[in-house]
Amino acid sequence: MKLVVAITGASGVVLGQKFVDYLPEDVEAHVVVSDNALTVEHFENKRVTLHNAQNIAASISSGSFRVDATAIIPCSMNTLAKIACGISDNLPTRVAAVALKEQKKLLLAPRELPFSAIALENMHKLASLGVIIAPPVMGYYAKHQSLEEMERFIIGKWYDVLGIPNDLYNRWK
Numbered sequence: 001m002k003l004v005v006a007i008t009g010a011s012g013v014v015l016g017q018k019f020v021d022y023l024p025e026d027v028e029a030h031v032v033v034s035d036n037a038l039t040v041e042h043f044e045n046k047r048v049t050l051h052n053a054q055n056i057a058a059s060i061s062s063g064s065f066r067v068d069a070t071a072i073i074p075c076s077m078n079t080l081a082k083i084a085c086g087i088s089d090n091l092p093t094r095v096a097a098v099a100l101k102e103q104k105k106l107l108l109a110p111r112e113l114p115f116s117a118i119a120l121e122n123m124h125k126l127a128s129l130g131v132i133i134a135p136p137v138m139g140y141y142a143k144h145q146s147l148e149e150m151e152r153f154i155i156g157k158w159y160d161v162l163g164i165p166n167d168l169y170n171r172w173k
């Protein structure tokens with residue numbers, strides 16, 4: 001599987017980092033970090049291809065590169081708004097535009113509290129186009145004992161919708 005992961009400048013950048021860290025080895029991961037997320041060092045020695053957020057000529061900016069899925073974790077309200085309006089002025093917004101035009105899986109993890117009506121309208125518009133809107137929502141029914149467990153649960157749910165096999169959390173029986 002070829003996967004693009006974009007990390008934008010919302011709170012919860014660590015969730016995007018861990019999303020990449022837990023990926024199975026057979027996933028070809030392309031990572032792009034927005035200038036406002038400032039977490040590039042984390043990926044420098046990892047088995048991922050790291051792209052510059054301003055490199056609009058990167059392989060992943062073309063539909064012909066044919067990725068299977070794209071995830072933006074976390075997704076700032078700024079990036080969300082640009083995607084909803086069809087703006088692609090950096091690599092994170094471009095990969096989202098590509099996923100939309102190629103009708104590939106696109107998962108956004110918007111992070112804000114509370115959401116404005118504008119953000120909700122943007123999410124609704126994108127959801128109606130088939131985009132998976134999956135904010136980092138905690139699941140108390142699983143009785144997690146630590147933040148790490150809670151994060152693994154959320155990342156496992158994201159993997160599930162993207163079709164990435166995982167045992168990051170205990171499933172409801």
Ligand SMILES: Cc1cc2nc3c(=O)[nH]c(=O)nc-3n(C[C@H](O)[C@H](O)[C@H](O)COP(=O)(O)O)c2cc1C
Nearest residue numbers: 008009010011034036037075076077078079111112
């Ligand atoms: C400490 C800090 C926390 C932020 N948290 C959020 C957040 O949770 N959600 C959000 O949408 N924007 C947040 N922002 C604002 C974004 O970083 C800002 O809108 C930025 O322009 C996003 O750029 P990008 O979408 O290109 O990454 C935060 C900014 C700072 C400095």
